[in-house]
Amino acid sequence: MAIVLGDNRYGKAEVRVVRVDRSGDTHTLRDLNVSVALSGEFAAVHLTGDNAAVLTTDAQKNTVFAFAREHGVASPEEFGLRLARHFVGSQPAVRRARVTVEEYAWDRVPVTGHSFVRRGGEIRTVRVTHDGSATHVVAGLRGLTVLNSTGSEFRGYVKDAYTTLPETLDRVLATEVHAEWRHLSPTASPEAPWDASFTEVRRLLLETFAGTYSRSLQQTLYAMGRRVLEECPGLGEIRLSMPNRHHFLADLEPFGLDNPGAVFYAADRPYGLIEGTVLRDDAPPAEEAW
Numbered sequence: 001m002a003i004v005l006g007d008n009r010y011g012k013a014e015v016r017v018v019r020v021d022r023s024g025d026t027h028t029l030r031d032l033n034v035s036v037a038l039s040g041e042f043a044a045v046h047l048t049g050d051n052a053a054v055l056t057t058d059a060q061k062n063t064v065f066a067f068a069r070e071h072g073v074a075s076p077e078e079f080g081l082r083l084a085r086h087f088v089g090s091q092p093a094v095r096r097a098r099v100t101v102e103e104y105a106w107d108r109v110p111v112t113g114h115s116f117v118r119r120g121g122e123i124r125t126v127r128v129t130h131d132g133s134a135t136h137v138v139a140g141l142r143g144l145t146v147l148n149s150t151g152s153e154f155r156g157y158v159k160d161a162y163t164t165l166p167e168t169l170d171r172v173l174a175t176e177v178h179a180e181w182r183h184l185s186p187t188a189s190p191e192a193p194w195d196a197s198f199t200e201v202r203r204l205l206l207e208t209f210a211g212t213y214s215r216s217l218q219q220t221l222y223a224m225g226r227r228v229l230e231e232c233p234g235l236g237e238i239r240l241s242m243p244n245r246h247h248f249l250a251d252l253e254p255f256g257l258d259n260p261g262a263v264f265y266a267a268d269r270p271y272g273l274i275e276g277t278v279l280r281d282d283a284p285p286a287e288e289a290w
């Protein structure tokens with residue numbers, strides 16, 4: 001009996017690359033999750049610790065970003081083919097490359113040429129509270145994921161000993177809106193046009209996110225809440241919770257490539273979490289509604 005190495009592969013999993021094409025006023029967006037798995041002549045790596053044949057998973061990740069910049073992303077198939085052929089063609093030890101690509105679909109928000117809403121994943125919510133006399137309806141949504149590929153800056157903040165974030169005049173602003181709004185009691189009857197009301201608030205949130213030039217996500221949050229209350233007199237209060245889904249500019253300088261807002265790394269965690277309530281100052285408080 002001998003113990004032997006069986007099937008094996010290695011690579012970088014879930015490279016979250018976002019390619020923005022800014023040619024013209026109307027931007028286009030490709031949002032991919034790319035995984036690479038290489039296999040071939042890698043017995044020595046496992047058996048003796050000899051790394052001579054290893055193309056690092058870090059380099060594989062860099063290749064994904066560099067190819068997105070150099071060649072663009074015409075389709076996930078084209079991008080996957082280009083990568084797989086590159087790894088097999090350039091590395092003698094690699095006999096097989098498996099490139100897995102997930103694409104997240106975004107629809108345009110027609111207000112601007114640079115605003116997008118992600119397809120799917122959105123949930124409408126309702127909380128009804130009734131105690132025999134008073135009734136409260138809190139309607140809402142979560143998972144409304146939106147992105148502006150320009151029209152957002154962030155600067156002028158505190159620079160303490162631990163601040164390293166560079167100021168920016170142009171960044172991607174993306175968030176997953178979680179919003180709940182409280183209907184004032186007089187409108188809280190079963191016959192009220194609830195669907196129309198929901199559609200209207202959702203439209204206002206989306207349009208305001210898209211149409212607001214942002215100096216911070218906090219400012220955008222307030223603008224969204226304010227617009228909803230201005231347009232919907234039957235609402236007393238809106239609570240918003242908005243994670244800042246950071247999109248960091250990929251550093252392509254080591255590969256001799258510039259990156260004028262074209263290729264981003266969509267970070268998963270940690271994320272900034274921006275939360276706030278916007279309310280009418282004359283609305284009766286109703287903590288029990290929440």
Ligand SMILES: O=c1[nH]c(=O)c2[nH]c(=O)[nH]c2[nH]1
Pocket residue numbers: 154165215216217218244272
């Ligand atoms: O819109 C932002 N608000 C912040 O408070 C913040 N903090 C940070 O690091 N980036 C951002 N962006």
